[in-house]
Amino acid sequence: MTKTIVVKIGTSSLTQPETGQLALSTIATLAETLCDLRRQGYKVILVSSGAVGVGCARLGLTQRPKAIALKQAVAAVGQGRLIRVYDDLFTTLQQPIAQVLLSRKDLVERSHYLNVYNTFRELLELGVIPVVNENDTVAVEELKFGDNDTLSALVASLVKADWLFLLTDVDRLYSADPRSVPDAQPIALVSNIKELAELQVQTGTQGSQWGTGGMVTKISAARIAIAAGVRTVIAQGRYPHNIEKILQGEAIGTHFEPQPEPTSARKRWIAYGLVPAGKLYLDEGAVLAISGSGKSLLGAGITVVEGEFDTQDAVQLCDKNGHEIARGLVNYSSSELQKIRGRRSSEIAAILGYVGAETVVHRDNLVLT
């Protein structure tokens, strides 16, 4: 079976830290590597950051802009430049590419989500390498992927990729940020996400000067990808040839083993395609029933309802401290839930004046996160 690989490269690897100018040799080596992989029969998707960084360099800005409108304008300048450079390099190597700019809302509607999937499938069948980025210029702040680590994991999950490579400016994940903690310990393998929690990695949210989320977003990306059955590797962007070595079995970077039984496509869409419209706080019994025994959520276990939402919207299910444990589609609106929270299912009909669903979130529509 043809294997599918998603490679994400961050701004920190694509640009030179001192000047913000493009790191041409890295990009050229990346293009050569991806073309080699294509020749070996792999299907390849590249998720490339850099629109804002490259736009800044083009316009002579020395800092990543904070104002949203300026950032969106700068991204429009940089994205064109970036895709031009990629197209020149890949064309030299006889490899067609496609620009795919995605917005968060492209994944919210299930029919749109499937449409994006179909486009990727056709592009890959045609032997094209899609070059993906967030559509920064038009993205609305509340409805954004926010970082390309998450975007790449969602793309990998969408296309059911075999591998996700997160290429960055450090060679792997460490027990703490090696920039500030010189004796931080390298981590070679994470067998499951529970193990990651036990390792207590210090991440800090600070990325490099031009990057966005540092390691935090890479770890949450790995979490999304491995739940979808995608083996994920954090490795150094400066050496793209390492991708081939890793595929041949060399222990380079940090590997995250995929979950043996991946979450179904529909549940992945519920968990990561949809944008939650509210939050339900649960008592300990409900948390245990959901996370321990795979049960549906009943009204009796809900203590607080936050946000305004309709029936069939996605919501976050949280413990009493507000930590998300699951997401799901609700069978009741927020105003109905305000009335029936903490009450037994048998009381619902009398409270609302009509017979509704027995569960608030049925287990078929519930995904542990």
Ligand SMILES: Nc1ncnc2c1ncn2[C@@H]1O[C@H](COP(=O)(O)OP(=O)(O)O)[C@@H](O)[C@H]1O
């Ligand atoms: N535990 C950690 N292990 C490795 N790197 C870390 C860790 N915590 C924070 N970092 C920082 O994350 C940075 C990479 O993130 P970022 O700048 O967002 O990269 P990119 O542009 O590739 O997405 C590294 O330069 C490193 O300083």
Ligand SMILES: N[C@@H](CCC(=O)OP(=O)(O)O)C(=O)O
């Ligand atoms: N879409 C943005 C990238 C945001 C992002 O995640 O950047 P990075 O942390 O460098 O991968 C851009 O192209 O500048």
